[in-house]
Amino acid sequence: MPLIKDLKSLKEEKIVYGEYDLIVVGAGHAGCEAAVAAAKLGAKTILFTLTLDSLANMPCNPNIGGTAKGQLVREIDALGGIMGEIADQEFIQFRMLNSSKGAAVLSPRAQMDRTHYQRRMKSYLETVENLELFQAEISDLLWMEAEARPDLPFAARKKIVGVESSAGIVYLADAVIITCGTFLASRVIIGDSVVASGPDGLAAANHLSDSLRELEIPLKRFKTGTPSRLHKRSLQLSDLAQQPNDEVSKPFSYLNEDSSTWQPKAELPCWLTWTTEETKRLLLDNIDRSPLYSGVIESVGPRYCPSLEDKYVKFPDHERHHVFLEPTGLDTQEIYASGLSTSMPVDVQRDMLDTIDGLHGAEMLRFGYAIEYDLLDPTCLDLSLAVRSVEGLFSAGQLNGSSGYEEAAAQGLIAGINAVRWLAGKKPVIIERSRAYIGVLIDDLVSKGTNEPYRMMTARAEYRLLLRQDNADERLSKIAYELGLISEFRYQKYLAKYRRIRTELERLETTKVNAEEPAVRAILESLGSTTKSGSFSFYELLKRPEISYESLATIDPERPKIVLDPDRHEAAGERVLGPSEAFAVEIEIKYAGYIKLELERLERFQELESREIPADFDYSNLTALSAEARQKLSAQRPLNLGQAGRISGVSPADVSVLLVALKARRRENEPDA
Numbered sequence: 001m002p003l004i005k006d007l008k009s010l011k012e013e014k015i016v017y018g019e020y021d022l023i024v025v026g027a028g029h030a031g032c033e034a035a036v037a038a039a040k041l042g043a044k045t046i047l048f049t050l051t052l053d054s055l056a057n058m059p060c061n062p063n064i065g066g067t068a069k070g071q072l073v074r075e076i077d078a079l080g081g082i083m084g085e086i087a088d089q090e091f092i093q094f095r096m097l098n099s100s101k102g103a104a105v106l107s108p109r110a111q112m113d114r115t116h117y118q119r120r121m122k123s124y125l126e127t128v129e130n131l132e133l134f135q136a137e138i139s140d141l142l143w144m145e146a147e148a149r150p151d152l153p154f155a156a157r158k159k160i161v162g163v164e165s166s167a168g169i170v171y172l173a174d175a176v177i178i179t180c181g182t183f184l185a186s187r188v189i190i191g192d193s194v195v196a197s198g199p200d201g202l203a204a205a206n207h208l209s210d211s212l213r214e215l216e217i218p219l220k221r222f223k224t225g226t227p228s229r230l231h232k233r234s235l236q237l238s239d240l241a242q243q244p245n246d247e248v249s250k251p252f253s254y255l256n257e258d259s260s261t262w263q264p265k266a267e268l269p270c271w272l273t274w275t276t277e278e279t280k281r282l283l284l285d286n287i288d289r290s291p292l293y294s295g296v297i298e299s300v301g302p303r304y305c306p307s308l309e310d311k312y313v314k315f316p317d318h319e320r321h322h323v324f325l326e327p328t329g330l331d332t333q334e335i336y337a338s339g340l341s342t343s344m345p346v347d348v349q350r351d352m353l354d355t356i357d358g359l360h361g362a363e364m365l366r367f368g369y370a371i372e373y374d375l376l377d378p379t380c381l382d383l384s385l386a387v388r389s390v391e392g393l394f395s396a397g398q399l400n401g402s403s404g405y406e407e408a409a410a411q412g413l414i415a416g417i418n419a420v421r422w423l424a425g426k427k428p429v430i431i432e433r434s435r436a437y438i439g440v441l442i443d444d445l446v447s448k449g450t451n452e453p454y455r456m457m458t459a460r461a462e463y464r465l466l467l468r469q470d471n472a473d474e475r476l477s478k479i480a481y482e483l484g485l486i487s488e489f490r491y492q493k494y495l496a497k498y499r500r501i502r503t504e505l506e507r508l509e510t511t512k513v514n515a516e517e518p519a520v521r522a523i524l525e526s527l528g529s530t531t532k533s534g535s536f537s538f539y540e541l542l543k544r545p546e547i548s549y550e551s552l553a554t555i556d557p558e559r560p561k562i563v564l565d566p567d568r569h570e571a572a573g574e575r576v577l578g579p580s581e582a583f584a585v586e587i588e589i590k591y592a593g594y595i596k597l598e599l600e601r602l603e604r605f606q607e608l609e610s611r612e613i614p615a616d617f618d619y620s621n622l623t624a625l626s627a628e629a630r631q632k633l634s635a636q637r638p639l640n641l642g643q644a645g646r647i648s649g650v651s652p653a654d655v656s657v658l659l660v661a662l663k664a665r666r667r668e669n670e671p672d673a
């Protein structure tokens with residue numbers, strides 16, 4: 001049925017519920033971002049989900065952010081996405097991870113009030129103009145033959161025209177974004193019990209995979225897993241080490257940054273315990289009953305979120321593993337046992353808890369389980385997240401092989417923006433990997449593909465010192481503003497922030513203190529900073545590890561009127577720098593040398609990125625290329641030489657061949673150039 005001959009007969013044969021600019025299938029973290037971005041950009045959008053009550057559900061640990069994921073959330077926010085703003089209202093615990101390490105890996109992470117996060121997202125979506133929400137299972141993608149494009153011999157041969165629900169109702173649109181997460185043909189596995197189900201006991205989506213296969217879209221199958229949920233009253237938390245909230249909670253959204261009114265909803269602790277030798281013995285004694293090792297689970301899981309039994313098998317020398325007991329909301333007793341992800345049979349799960357301090361006799365509210373699901377091979381997409389072989393079809397989220405709410409939301413935002421730009425015949429927004437983690441994420445998935453659920457990590461970004469969590473607004477606000485995704489107020493707030501930061505950097509560079517002055521000497525010594533003679537700019541002083549921007553404002557305890565930097569308060573123009581702005585000033589100075597090196601490396605990187613490959617470039621005659629490179633390049637059609645070089649199977653030698661061929665082609669086309 002999905003191949004449609006003509007719309008006229010379709011409308012005669014079927015109930016057509018409505019015609020839209022854009023259809024988004026799936027209201028998870030990807031679908032919500034995609035739908036809101038598209039509606040904000042003026043597209044008449046309808047968003048489908050299997051059940052509205054699980055919109056933006058968090059089937060795993062209800063935390064947002066974490067290493068590299070925190071950077072993604074701040075980038076989504078700077079680009080006009082909504083995850084950061086919603087999260088800021090549902091914080092129940094905050095931690096800045098890697099705070100003992102450098103600025104390049106600082107990552108905000110916050111525990112969410114899970115059910116309230118969903119409710120708040122739903123009520124927000126219900127207020128968005130141009131956006132309809134609908135509860136229905138989409139079982140088919142409807143498509144027609146696309147007109148042949150002589151100018152683009154490699155163009156898509158099919159085009160999307162709409163979707164059909166399992167109730168046989170048709171919804172028409174020229175663009176469709178699929179963001180079906182972990183629901184396609186999903187099955188939940190606990191021991192040897194296998195049930196066709198979505199996560200959290202929700203229904204699976206059992207039809208759409210066939211429709212994708214009919215469209216000859218390559219599918220894969222992955223698995224992921226989650227631990228049991230425990231009832232707080234049954235835990236011996238007082239025996240365990242507490243991990244408090246950070247002294248200062250920090251919002252994700254730049255709208256709330258340095259705001260005097262923003263407050264976290266709560267600042268709860270979590271608790272730390274450890275698995276024991278007994279835990280290890282129990283799981284290894286029962287390893288043949290693990291579906292991972294009994295063959296029940298056939299697909300690949302996330303390397304960086306392994307189940308406990310997997311950890312024992314893969315890291316036999318590790319005697320114990322930490323377990324964080326995390327709250328999941330203010331009005332629930334449900335505790336998330338982070339580190340105990342498992343799909344072992346329930347009797348083993350129960351006995352396992354008895355082997356861990358603080359969990360003896362723990363009451364389980366939900367069992368740990370594994371889930372297998374269908375997904376797309378992301379190498380069938382281009383950097384705009386369009387499916388290359390089907391005009392108007394886009395894909396985002398876990399369906400593209402990633403793992404994580406943040407990774408999904410980032411893709412959803414980009415797919416939403418680009419579906420609307422495609423409808424308007426405009427060039428897609430491609431975020432380079434040198435500009436944002438969002439760019440690293442999409443480029444890695446689309447160019448390299450993935451053989452396991454892809455989790456973002458700071459090590460994946462070549463320029464992570466430039467892609468910090470504190471400066472996502474500097475890297476993305478202008479794009480968001482020009483797209484119309486952030487308000488004038490927000491844009492002016494961003495401009496004012498960096499104006500103040502730049503003004504202050506100039507002032508610190510030009511303001512000098514004389515180290516021979518007793519007051520200056522006294523203060524520097526009180527800061528444990530040696531003073532040689534002569535005068536120093538504040539910029540030079542701030543390069544010293546023992547000196548912070550804060551400490552420059554130190555007052556001489558003996559003579560309170562004497563401060564090292566008397567002009568600070570007036571100098572910043574409109575107002576004193578907020579904590580985030582002061583942080584940015586300090587980073588710019590203390591990391592100036594490293595940033596300069598990274599910018600030089602970036603320049604070399606951009607050399608290859610700027611070498612565009614024409615859309616009609618024919619690789620088949622380039623016999624100097626390896627056969628694998630010819631096949632991969634023809635299939636994936638990279639946009640530029642940099643991306644071509646990242647496609648697995650394309651060697652540096654192939655890139656050189658391509659460079660020569662592109663130069664020759666340019667000479668042919670522009671003999672005088």
Ligand SMILES: Cc1cc2nc3c(=O)[nH]c(=O)nc-3n(C[C@H](O)[C@H](O)[C@H](O)COP(=O)(O)OP(=O)(O)OC[C@H]3O[C@@H](n4cnc5c(N)ncnc54)[C@H](O)[C@@H]3O)c2cc1C
Pocket residue numbers: 025026027028029030031048049050051054055056057058059060061136137138139179180181182183184199205208224225226305369370371396397398399402403404405408409455
């Ligand atoms: C058991 C489990 C454990 C996980 N563990 C981790 C982890 O440890 N770390 C981590 O980073 N991430 C983990 N995740 C992944 C995380 O949940 C996902 O990355 C994230 O939810 C993906 O967001 P998404 O928007 O792509 O899809 P989802 O959040 O899965 O949302 C998909 C949406 O699509 C809808 N839908 C699907 N098919 C259809 C259809 N045919 N018609 C209409 N609507 C449809 C669903 O109703 C839902 O609204 C785990 C997920 C699960 C299930």
